[in-house]
Amino acid sequence: MFHIRRMACLTSRSECCVSVWKGFVAAAATVAVCATTLVAQDNGPAARFLAVDVHPSLPSISPEARAGFKGDRYTLRDMTMSAMIAAAYSMRASDVNGGPNWLDWNRYDVIAKLPPGTTPNTVRPMMEAMLRERFSLVAHKGSKPMPAFALTVWKGKSKLKAGDPAAPSECKSVQQPPSDGPQLYVEVSCVNESMDRIVQDLRSMAGAYVTEPVVDQTGLKGVWNFDIKWSPRNQLVQEGADGISFFDALEKQLGLHLEAATAPLPVIIVDSVNEKPTPNAADIEKVLPPLPPGEFEVAVIKPGKPDEQENGSISGDQMKLQGLTLDQLIRAVWRLPDDGPMLNGGPDWIRKDKWGMIAKAAKAAGDPELDEDDLFVMVQKLLEDRFKLAVHTEDKTMDAYNLVAVSPKMKKADPGERTRCFQGTLPGAKDPRQEHPELNKLRTCEGMTMAQFASTIQGQQPGYVKTPVIDKTGLEGAYDFTLSFTGAGKLKNPVAKAEGDAAADPGGGMSFFDAVQRELGLKLQPVRRPVSVLVIDHAEKPTEN
Numbered sequence: 001m002f003h004i005r006r007m008a009c010l011t012s013r014s015e016c017c018v019s020v021w022k023g024f025v026a027a028a029a030t031v032a033v034c035a036t037t038l039v040a041q042d043n044g045p046a047a048r049f050l051a052v053d054v055h056p057s058l059p060s061i062s063p064e065a066r067a068g069f070k071g072d073r074y075t076l077r078d079m080t081m082s083a084m085i086a087a088a089y090s091m092r093a094s095d096v097n098g099g100p101n102w103l104d105w106n107r108y109d110v111i112a113k114l115p116p117g118t119t120p121n122t123v124r125p126m127m128e129a130m131l132r133e134r135f136s137l138v139a140h141k142g143s144k145p146m147p148a149f150a151l152t153v154w155k156g157k158s159k160l161k162a163g164d165p166a167a168p169s170e171c172k173s174v175q176q177p178p179s180d181g182p183q184l185y186v187e188v189s190c191v192n193e194s195m196d197r198i199v200q201d202l203r204s205m206a207g208a209y210v211t212e213p214v215v216d217q218t219g220l221k222g223v224w225n226f227d228i229k230w231s232p233r234n235q236l237v238q239e240g241a242d243g244i245s246f247f248d249a250l251e252k253q254l255g256l257h258l259e260a261a262t263a264p265l266p267v268i269i270v271d272s273v274n275e276k277p278t279p280n281a282a283d284i285e286k287v288l289p290p291l292p293p294g295e296f297e298v299a300v301i302k303p304g305k306p307d308e309q310e311n312g313s314i315s316g317d318q319m320k321l322q323g324l325t326l327d328q329l330i331r332a333v334w335r336l337p338d339d340g341p342m343l344n345g346g347p348d349w350i351r352k353d354k355w356g357m358i359a360k361a362a363k364a365a366g367d368p369e370l371d372e373d374d375l376f377v378m379v380q381k382l383l384e385d386r387f388k389l390a391v392h393t394e395d396k397t398m399d400a401y402n403l404v405a406v407s408p409k410m411k412k413a414d415p416g417e418r419t420r421c422f423q424g425t426l427p428g429a430k431d432p433r434q435e436h437p438e439l440n441k442l443r444t445c446e447g448m449t450m451a452q453f454a455s456t457i458q459g460q461q462p463g464y465v466k467t468p469v470i471d472k473t474g475l476e477g478a479y480d481f482t483l484s485f486t487g488a489g490k491l492k493n494p495v496a497k498a499e500g501d502a503a504a505d506p507g508g509g510m511s512f513f514d515a516v517q518r519e520l521g522l523k524l525q526p527v528r529r530p531v532s533v534l535v536i537d538h539a540e541k542p543t544e545n
Contacts, residue, residue: 047122048129049074049112051287054277057107060335061468062459065107068371069114073288074123076110077373081273084108085139088127089268094422097144099270101447101478104420106275111288134278138271143264147212150261151199153220159255163192163223171201174227184239187229195220202258208233209246211424215263218256228253236437237490247434260431294374297362299382301542304354317361319375324357326350326387326539333379334391334534337458340466341398346536355542390537395530401465402472402525403454409521410479417447419478421456432484438508439484447478450522457524463488464512465524467531473522485515 057063063078067087076084082096082103096103112130114123131137163169174187188205190198199214205228230249231239250256281287308323321329327343327350336342359382383389425431426444433442443460445453454471486509510518517523 047115047118047126049126050115051113051281051284052130052134053109053111053280053284053288054130054134055109055280057109060459061337062462063107066372069118069120070291070371072114072116073291074110074112074114074118074126075371076108078107079110080104080107081135084110084127084131085137085268085270088124088131089139089141090124091266091268095146095265095267097142097267097269099273099418100275101415101417101419102275103270103273104418105452108277113288131273135274137273139268139273140271142267142269144267144269145262146265146267148261148263148265149202149210149212149214149258150217150263151195151202151214152217152257152259154251154255154257157255158218158220159253160220160224160226163225165192165223167192169193169197169223171205174229184235184242185229185231187227189227191225192223193226194223198224206230206246210258212260213263213265214258215261226254233433233437234440234487234490237440245434245437293381294378295362296359296378296382299357299359299386300545301386302356302545304356306354308354308356314375317363319359319361320357322356323354325352325354326383326389329355329379329383330389330391330534330536333376333383335376336534337462337466340462341396342466342531342533344396344533344535346539349541350536350539353541386542388538388540388543390539391534392537393532393534396533396535397528397530398467398533400467400527400529400531401457401469402527403450403457403469404523404525405473405475405521406517406523407521408473408475409519410481413447413478413480415478417478417480419447419449419452421445421448421453421460425482429482436484436508438490439486439510440490441483441485441487441512443483445482446480448481449478450475453479461488461512469524470529472525481520483512483515483519485510485512488512 057078060078065077065079065083067074067076067079069075076087079087080093080103081099082093085091085096085103086093093104110130112126114126118126128137169190169192171188171190171193174189186206190201193201195216195218199216202214203210203212209230228249229244230246231243233245236243236245244252247258250258304323310323310328312319312321312324314320327346328338330336330350331338331343334343359378361378422444424442424444426446431442432439449471450473451471454469457469458465458467488511491509491511513524
């Protein structure tokens with residue numbers, strides 16, 4: 001899928017790093033760990049939102065938490081309760097402890113009317129007050145041994161170069177020459193960094209490797225300069241002898257070593273919270289009426305070159321796209337999988353011809369910022385106007401999967417355990433990817449019912465599964481399990497059958513289908529059944545600019 005960026009998060013030090021992908025804005029659901037000011041101080045009457053509309057989020061194949069300011073409103077969409085608590089207390093969602101098992105599963109939309117002068121810092125106590133009043137949240141701050149990485153000097157000798165304590169510190173990514181293939185390396189150059197700063201930056205630099213906070217145990221004082229280059233985790237196997245993991249790069253290039261550990265870290269402990277919020281005010285639609293839909297003032301669409309690379313950017317009120325087919329655009333703005341049968345019909349050219357687009361939004365000074373939801377609707381309308389696009393939804397019988405039990409091997413979850421799935425290992429568990437990088441995907445689930453697991457498969461594994469999965473295991477209750485497998489695009493043997501009898505991958509990989517059967521004792525069984533799809537009734541090549 002094409003990516004559009006408004007700002008880079010690689011070395012960002014902002015507490016809320018906002019990334020833009022799939023063409024549009026998606027707010028990060030994690031917030032930087034803060035060792036101080038975890039809870040809003042009681043210095044008088046707490047600031048509050050003027051009005052709040054709270055309701056459950058609509059179902060989504062792959063929900064993505066997003067948040068941001070929109071004029072006099074603060075909007076949160078597809079947010080879990082743990083993510084909202086984390087935002088209110090300047091924590092990571094993983095540092096929200098305790099509470100009921102749905103804290104990481106249920107998702108909510110919140111639209112809040114802001115008092116004049118509200119800033120990202122002053123909105124936090126308003127979030128806290130909203131959670132107390134609407135969800136009866138009771139929580140307190142604490143400290144708890146948590147998963148971490150310990151940073152030490154490798155073999156007693158650092159390769160860092162002394163910096164200038166009087167000069168400003170800075171980290172920046174080093175741009176590589178353009179390439180037709182995937183990015184081979186990530187390279188970062190930093191100057192005048194203290195060890196306190198370095199341990200904070202390591203995770204933002206290499207989040208696919210450094211999945212937990214870093215604790216400094218180097219004993220190094222002063223400020224330092226360094227350059228580091230490593231292979232993206234998902235490219236490590238393909239690069240073979242030329243590849244280098246972030247851990248190896250630290251040791252060989254900087255003389256530093258990262259090792260999994262535990263450390264006392266600040267946490268928020270949830271004592272109690274309600275799953276169902278209190279009702280919205282009776283006049284909420286008058287106080288918070290829907291904002292008028294945005295529209296593009298000018299849009300220029302031109303044919304692209306067949307070999308043109310997918311790209312895009314958003315800057316202020318202008319959006320630029322290039323190298324995209326109409327099929328890709330439709331899938332993005334109707335929130336469909338990147339490929340597969342969830343989009344039907346249309347002439348052949350919609351999947352072949354590439355287009356470039358420059359569009360400027362009609363936005364006056366002081367108007368709300370455009371967000372993902374605005375842009376989806378605006379691009380839909382633009383496609384309907386310029387490509388004469390007409391679509392409808394209907395059920396079509398097609399290939400799909402049922403999740404069935406063969407010889408279940410999963411552990412029963414504790415009744416009060418939180419329902420969650422995440423990339424990586426459990427605290428203290430060894431990461432198999434370090435010894436077997438060909439198994440580049442590692443997904444850990446806790447407190448997960450089979451119906452919940454089945455509902456996540458299409459969104460989490462779009463390279464393998466193109467249609468919704470239905471639970472037919474007959475298994476009751478919730479389970480804990482881990483899946484270690486190879487991403488669909490990384491298998492050297494492209495054949496991966498759901499029946500679990502795919503030929504061994506010559507690179508040592510394992511398909512998602514095989515992992516489900518071998519590691520969980522379950523099976524993705526092919527079936528034919530009706531699936532709701534988007535059907536293209538009509539499309540024409542775009543009208544004149």
